[in-house]
Amino acid sequence: MRIGPVAAAFAAAALLLTSCATPGAGDVGGPEQNILVVTTPTEPDSLDATNANNFAARLVFTSFCEKLYDVDDRLNIVPQLAAALPTVAADGKSLDIPIRPGVTFNDGTPLDAAAVKETLDRHRTLPTSARKNELSAIANVSVRDPMTVHIELKRPSAPLVAQLADRAGLIMSPTALHKLGDDFSTDPICVGPFTYSGRLSGSEIQFTKSDYYYDADKVKLRGIVYRFINNSGVATANLQAGSTQVAEHLDPSDALKLQAEPDARNRVLRSDTVAYQSIHINVRPEAGTPLSKSVDLRRAFEMSIDRNALNKAVWNDQNVVDCQPLPVQSALHSDVNCTPYDPEGARRIIAASGLPTPIPVELMVLTGSAPQREAQVIQAMANDVGFDVSVKPLDQVSALKLARSGDFDVYLQGWSGRVDPDGNTNDLVTTGGSNNFNGLSSPELDSLVQRAGSTNVPDQRRELYAQVIRQVADTHALLYLYHNRWFVGANKNVQGIEYYPDGIPRFKTAYFTH
Incomplete structure (x- = not known):
C-alpha cells in the first residue's frame, strides 16, 4: 500500500516550525513611541524604484515613495502624484499627465513635470532597470508645460496607466538622483508620508514622518519600522507578545490561530x-x-x-x-x-x-x-x-x-x-x-x-x-x-490600515488607539 x-x-x-526562536524586538517602535512595527517575510531587494523587483519593495514603497497613480479598494486606477487620469490622443499614441500642484519631495525640492520626466527616462534607459519592459511602449517623454508631462508611444498601450500605478510610476527626487546616482538606494528620497531614516541589512528598515508631505494631516504615526521575519509562526509569536503591532503575509494556519484567540488582542485582515x-x-x-x-x-x-x-x-x-x-x-x-x-x-x-x-x-x-x-x-x-x-x-x-x-x-x-x-x-x-x-x-x-x-x-x-x-x-x-x-495580523489597537486586492497593506492613515 x-x-x-x-x-x-x-x-x-x-517539523520546520519546532526549532524557530523569536528574535529580539530591539528598542525602536511601539505604541509608546507612536512608531508602528510591521513584520514582513522578505527583505526588499532594493529601495531604488528603477531596480527594485520583489514584493517586499512594493510594500515598503507605499510608505515613502508615491506613484503617479494608485489603485483603490476595487482595483480602479486613481490619481496619486498625478492630478487626474491622463488625457489620451484620439489615435491612442500619446497622452498628457497633469501633475499634482504644491507637492515637494522629502528633501524639500518641488515635484514638477521635469522631475517626472527624469525618473521615467531613467526607468526606460538605465542598463540595470527592471522597468524597461513595463515602459517599452514609450517612444519619448517630454515636458509640455511645468506641470504637464507629454508621453509619445510607439503603439497604443492599454496597460500603460496600470504600469504607472505600480513601480514604473514611482517618482524619485532628481536632486537625490544627481547626488547618489547608482547608490540612490542607500538614501532614497521620494514623495511620501514617511521618509527614510536607516536600514540594518537583514533586519529592518526605519522611516520617520515626513516634514514635507502634502497630505500630512492624515499621517498620525511618528514613524514606521519594517522588520524581516521569514517564518510566519515566529512573526505571529512576536505579534502576540506585543513586540510588533502588524504581521504582514501570515500563513493561513497562523491567521486562524489569531482569530481564535480567546481575549481577542489581535485581529486578522484578509485580501483575495x-x-x-x-x-x-x-x-x-x-x-x-x-x-x-x-x-x-x-x-x-x-x-x-x-x-x-x-x-x-x-x-x-x-x-x-x-x-x-x-x-x-x-x-x-x-x-x-x-x-x-x-x-x-x-x-x-x-x-x-x-x-x-x-x-x-x-x-x-x-x-x-x-x-x-x-x-x-x-x-x-x-x-x-x-x-x-x-x-x-x-x-x-x-x-x-x-x-x-x-x-x-x-x-x-x-x-x-x-x-x-x-x-x-x-x-x-x-x-x-x-x-x-x-x-x-x-x-x-x-x-x-x-x-x-x-x-x-x-x-x-x-x-x-x-x-x-x-x-x-x-x-x-x-x-x-x-x-x-493573504492575511495580515494586527493588534486591535492599530486602526486605519488599508488592505486592497493588490495585496499591499498601506499604513499612511494607520494610528494607535488607547
Missing part, C-alpha cells in the same frame, strides 16, 4: 489578491536537465501535482486553485483547460522516456517555513510518479539572481500580481523579459502579448490573452498553481 505523498510531506514539513503561485521550469538549451530537454517530461511533472490537495495541505484550502495568471477579479479572465492531475499517466510518460529512474529534479524555493512546506508536498507528489526532487532553499535575492541567469532547474516562485493582465504576462513570458525565468522564447507568443496590450477592446484582449495562456500551457514550462488569499 502506497502512503499518500501529500500527507507524508505535510507531516514532515511540520491578484497574486499567484507558479513553477518555472528552465527550458534554455544550455540548462541540460531532463526537464529542459523534454516537453513530455515537463507535462508528466505537471500531471503529478494535485493542485487541490496542495492547497488543502499547505494553505488550509484558502487559495483559489487556477492554472492561469490572470486574476479571477479581472474582466479578461477566461476559462482554460488545465493539465489534469494524473499520476498514472505521468508514470507512463516517464516509463516511455527510456531514462533511468528516478529522474533527478532540483527545486529551488525561498527560505521560510511556508515555501518549504509547499516544496515538500510537491516533492512528495513528483517523487511518487518517478522523479527524484531535491529541495534547494535560498533567500530571495540569491534565488532571483540564479533565476535571471538561468542557473537553475525548477523554481517555485510567487508573483504578487498586477491589475492589468499585461503585468502578469508580458515580462514573464516574452523573449528577454527580466522575469522570464524559464527562458521561453517564441516570436508568435511575443506578438500575441504585444497585440493584447495594443488594443482597448475588451473582447479582443480577452481572446488574445486566452491564446497566450494556451501557448504557455503547451510548453509546460510555466505551471500556474493558484491565486493567493
Whole structure:
C-alpha cells in the first residue's frame, strides 16, 4: 500500500516550525513611541524604484515613495502624484499627465513635470532597470508645460496607466538622483508620508514622518519600522507578545490561530489578491536537465501535482486553485483547460522516456517555513510518479539572481500580481523579459502579448490573452498553481490600515488607539 505523498510531506514539513526562536524586538517602535512595527517575510531587494523587483519593495514603497497613480479598494486606477487620469490622443499614441500642484519631495525640492520626466527616462534607459519592459511602449517623454508631462508611444498601450500605478510610476527626487546616482538606494528620497531614516541589512528598515508631505494631516504615526521575519509562526509569536503591532503575509494556519484567540488582542485582515503561485521550469538549451530537454517530461511533472490537495495541505484550502495568471477579479479572465492531475499517466510518460529512474529534479524555493512546506508536498507528489526532487532553499535575492541567469532547474516562485493582465504576462513570458525565468522564447507568443496590450477592446484582449495562456500551457514550462488569499495580523489597537486586492497593506492613515 502506497502512503499518500501529500500527507507524508505535510507531516514532515511540520517539523520546520519546532526549532524557530523569536528574535529580539530591539528598542525602536511601539505604541509608546507612536512608531508602528510591521513584520514582513522578505527583505526588499532594493529601495531604488528603477531596480527594485520583489514584493517586499512594493510594500515598503507605499510608505515613502508615491506613484503617479494608485489603485483603490476595487482595483480602479486613481490619481496619486498625478492630478487626474491622463488625457489620451484620439489615435491612442500619446497622452498628457497633469501633475499634482504644491507637492515637494522629502528633501524639500518641488515635484514638477521635469522631475517626472527624469525618473521615467531613467526607468526606460538605465542598463540595470527592471522597468524597461513595463515602459517599452514609450517612444519619448517630454515636458509640455511645468506641470504637464507629454508621453509619445510607439503603439497604443492599454496597460500603460496600470504600469504607472505600480513601480514604473514611482517618482524619485532628481536632486537625490544627481547626488547618489547608482547608490540612490542607500538614501532614497521620494514623495511620501514617511521618509527614510536607516536600514540594518537583514533586519529592518526605519522611516520617520515626513516634514514635507502634502497630505500630512492624515499621517498620525511618528514613524514606521519594517522588520524581516521569514517564518510566519515566529512573526505571529512576536505579534502576540506585543513586540510588533502588524504581521504582514501570515500563513493561513497562523491567521486562524489569531482569530481564535480567546481575549481577542489581535485581529486578522484578509485580501483575495491578484497574486499567484507558479513553477518555472528552465527550458534554455544550455540548462541540460531532463526537464529542459523534454516537453513530455515537463507535462508528466505537471500531471503529478494535485493542485487541490496542495492547497488543502499547505494553505488550509484558502487559495483559489487556477492554472492561469490572470486574476479571477479581472474582466479578461477566461476559462482554460488545465493539465489534469494524473499520476498514472505521468508514470507512463516517464516509463516511455527510456531514462533511468528516478529522474533527478532540483527545486529551488525561498527560505521560510511556508515555501518549504509547499516544496515538500510537491516533492512528495513528483517523487511518487518517478522523479527524484531535491529541495534547494535560498533567500530571495540569491534565488532571483540564479533565476535571471538561468542557473537553475525548477523554481517555485510567487508573483504578487498586477491589475492589468499585461503585468502578469508580458515580462514573464516574452523573449528577454527580466522575469522570464524559464527562458521561453517564441516570436508568435511575443506578438500575441504585444497585440493584447495594443488594443482597448475588451473582447479582443480577452481572446488574445486566452491564446497566450494556451501557448504557455503547451510548453509546460510555466505551471500556474493558484491565486493567493493573504492575511495580515494586527493588534486591535492599530486602526486605519488599508488592505486592497493588490495585496499591499498601506499604513499612511494607520494610528494607535488607547
